[in-house]
Each structure stands twice: as C-alpha cells, then as structure tokens.
Amino acid sequence: AQSVTQLGSHVSVSEGALVLLRCNYSSSVPPYLFWYVQYPNQGLQLLLKYTSAATLVKGINGFEAEFKKSETSFHLTKPSAHMSDAAEYFCAVSDHGTGTASKLTFGTGTRLQVTL
Amino acid sequence: DAMVIQNPRYQVTQFGKPVTLSCSQTLNHNVMYWYQQKSSQAPKLLFHYYDKDFNNEADTPDNFQSRRPNTSFCFLDIRSPGLGDAAMYLCATGNKWTSGIFAYNEQFFGPGTRLTVL
Numbered sequence: 001a002q003s004v005t006q007l008g009s010h011v012s013v014s015e016g017a018l019v020l021l022r023c024n025y026s027s028s029v030p031p032y033l034f035w036y037v038q039y040p041n042q043g044l045q046l047l048l049k050y051t052s053a054a055t056l057v058k059g060i061n062g063f064e065a066e067f068k069k070s071e072t073s074f075h076l077t078k079p080s081a082h083m084s085d086a087a088e089y090f091c092a093v094s095d096h097g098t099g100t101a102s103k104l105t106f107g108t109g110t111r112l113q114v115t116l
Numbered sequence: 117d118a119m120v121i122q123n124p125r126y127q128v129t130q131f132g133k134p135v136t137l138s139c140s141q142t143l144n145h146n147v148m149y150w151y152q153q154k155s156s157q158a159p160k161l162l163f164h165y166y167d168k169d170f171n172n173e174a175d176t177p178d179n180f181q182s183r184r185p186n187t188s189f190c191f192l193d194i195r196s197p198g199l200g201d202a203a204m205y206l207c208a209t210g211n212k213w214t215s216g217i218f219a220y221n222e223q224f225f226g227p228g229t230r231l232t233v234l
Contacts, residue, residue, distance in 0.1 A: 043225035
C-alpha cells in the first residue's frame with residue numbers, strides 16, 4: 001500500500017520568506033507524486049507532479065519540488081512567499097492503475113499562512 | 117476553456133431528504149471520480165467510473181450512489197442524508213498517462229459542492 005505523510009499541519013511564513021512544505025512517501029513501486037493547492041471553498045489545483053522523469057520538478061506559481069529517493073521525500077518549496085500563497089496544500093501519491101483507473105492517496109494537508 | 121463544472125456550488129438539504137449533486141466535464145476524459153472532503157481533512161474517494169464501469173470504494177456507505185449517463189456527466193446521489201454527510205463534495209476527471217509499463221491518471225478537479233444538512 002502507498003501512503004504519504006505531511007509533517008506540519010500548519011506552517012506560517014513571512015511574506016518574502018522561503019516556503020518549505022514537507023512530504024514523505026511510502027511506496028513499494030516507483031511512485032508518482034503530486035502536490036495540489038486548495039483555496040477556501042474551492043477544488044484542488046495541481047501545482048506539480050513527479051512521474052519518474054527529472055527529479056527537480058517545477059510547477060505553477062513559482063513552486064518546485066525535488067524527488068529524493070534516498071530520503072523518500074518530495075518536499076515543496078518556493079523561494080519567496082506571497083500573500084496569495086496562503087492556502088491548504090496536499091501531497092498525494094498515485095497507484096499505477098494496473099486495473100482500471102489509478103487512485104490518489106492524499107496526505108492530511110498543510111495549511112500555509114503568510115504574514116506581513 | 118476545457119473544465120470540470122459542479123452544480124450547485126452550495127446545496128442545503130434536510131435530514132433524510134434525497135439530494136443529487138451534478139458534475140460535468142468538457143475534457144472528454146474517460147475517468148470520473150467523486151470525493152468527500154470534511155472540514156480540515158484530505159479528500160476521501162467515494163467511487164469512480166472508468167468509462168461506464170462503476171468502481172465503489174469498500175468503505176463507501178450504501179447511502180451514496182452514482183450515475184454516469186454519458187462521458188460528460190456524472191451524478192452523486194445521497195439517498196438519505198445524515199448530519200455526518202455535510203461536507204464538500206469534489207468531482208474530478210482523469211486522463212491517462214503512460215510511463216514505461218505503468219499508467220496513471222492525472223486528475224483535474226471541479227470547484228466542489230458544499231453540502232449542508234439541516
């Protein structure tokens with residue numbers, strides 16, 4: 001079975017500071033990993049994904065994540081936080097869809113607060 | 117723009133009164149998913165369709181049903197809503213990507229329907 005663990009249910013950073021949201025995964029096969037962002041009363045928007053190509057993945061809104069197999073991690077970073085980054089962030093791992101469709105297993109989420 | 121649409125965005129129903137939530141897509145994806153998300157929790161998969169094939173999660177209550185009359189539309193029916201069913205319901209579609217011998221579906225989410233049960 002696959003799983004992801006997000007360390008820190010709440011993270012607070014100052015505007016302009018580095019954003020680091022942590023995600024560790026567990027998977028018996030090469031994982032497909034995703035980061036989604038959710039604004040209040042909205043659906044989930046894909047930030048970026050890792051699908052066994054480049055280990056450093058760049059996404060939208062200036063976010064990026066690095067896949068580190070040795071650490072089983074896929075942490076999300078952004079060099080400089082903006083007020084508009086305040087949202088809930090979910091890390092997810094996909095199974096390989098060897099039956100019908102693949103499914104996502106989500107972490108518990110990290111709420112990012114950005115302060116002035 | 118191609119998208120996933122959910123109607124209504126906000127739904128209020130009474131305890132025990134059946135309710136239907138709607139999802140439509142213009143992406144022409146063959147997979148559609150329904151998730152339940154309670155406050156401050158991760159989305160929980162209820163079921164999904166792969167074309168017309170319905171796949172129920174083992175722990176999805178019988179109170180939840182779904183219909184997919186065609187590729188574009190999918191409905192979530194809650195036969196007798198209880199107070200515990202108040203949540204955000206998210207619809208997603210999936211397109212298939214292949215990497216080596218494995219395949220996965222990248223999921224595209226709608227804006228959700230927030231259900232209140234009185």
